[in-house]
Amino acid sequence: MPALYQVISAIHYRAYQCKKCEQMNYKLDRGWVSPARHLPSPNFGSRPKNEVVSLLVLHNISLPPGCFDGNAVERFFTNTLDFDEHPWYENIRGVQVSAHLFVRRDGELVQFVSLNERAWHAGRSHFDGRDECNDFSIGIEIEGTDDLPYTDAQYVTLGALCAFLQTAYPHINDGRIVGHSDIAPGRKTDPGDAFEWSKFRRFVQDNKKNSV
Numbered sequence: 001m002p003a004l005y006q007v008i009s010a011i012h013y014r015a016y017q018c019k020k021c022e023q024m025n026y027k028l029d030r031g032w033v034s035p036a037r038h039l040p041s042p043n044f045g046s047r048p049k050n051e052v053v054s055l056l057v058l059h060n061i062s063l064p065p066g067c068f069d070g071n072a073v074e075r076f077f078t079n080t081l082d083f084d085e086h087p088w089y090e091n092i093r094g095v096q097v098s099a100h101l102f103v104r105r106d107g108e109l110v111q112f113v114s115l116n117e118r119a120w121h122a123g124r125s126h127f128d129g130r131d132e133c134n135d136f137s138i139g140i141e142i143e144g145t146d147d148l149p150y151t152d153a154q155y156v157t158l159g160a161l162c163a164f165l166q167t168a169y170p171h172i173n174d175g176r177i178v179g180h181s182d183i184a185p186g187r188k189t190d191p192g193d194a195f196e197w198s199k200f201r202r203f204v205q206d207n208k209k210n211s212v
């Protein structure tokens, strides 16, 4: 027999599930996506009051760069990385950042920050007349580098995920899915030349079609 609070929260949860989103097999509960492995990071703040999430920013990261073994990125985003572990980590010693979501090489989805909160991924940035893109964006890190091809598994996950997020956050139209390099030109280059935007957009569109 479930406890009363479980029944109430189940009803509450169902009431807010959009039909279309359900068909995409993703769900949102207080800004947490499932299915995703949840690894809460302390690196976040509140979005400005009444802010509308209207931008999706794609990044890349791997630690050390080009190394896809282990879980250094996950430890970096949760402030548990030992910066003495590798000489390259001198470049990021003490840095506290995060992203909402992380797509690993095998397509696994990891979430660090609720989409309701402001993750620290964009830094100094500008889009469509506004600074501080962290205020109104969702940040997705793709495990990789600017010049190594991303995996098909990553495009599959990104396609389904971004189609779902566009449905859940209708202000994120196709023109508002951008790279970090688009909102911080001259300072950032990710997701880089290796990211095939046309392939990515095809995967997103296919997911939208399949959900109708």
Ligand SMILES: [Zn+2]
Residues within 6 Å of the ligand: 058, 059, 060, 121, 180, 188, 190
């Ligand atoms: Zn970035």
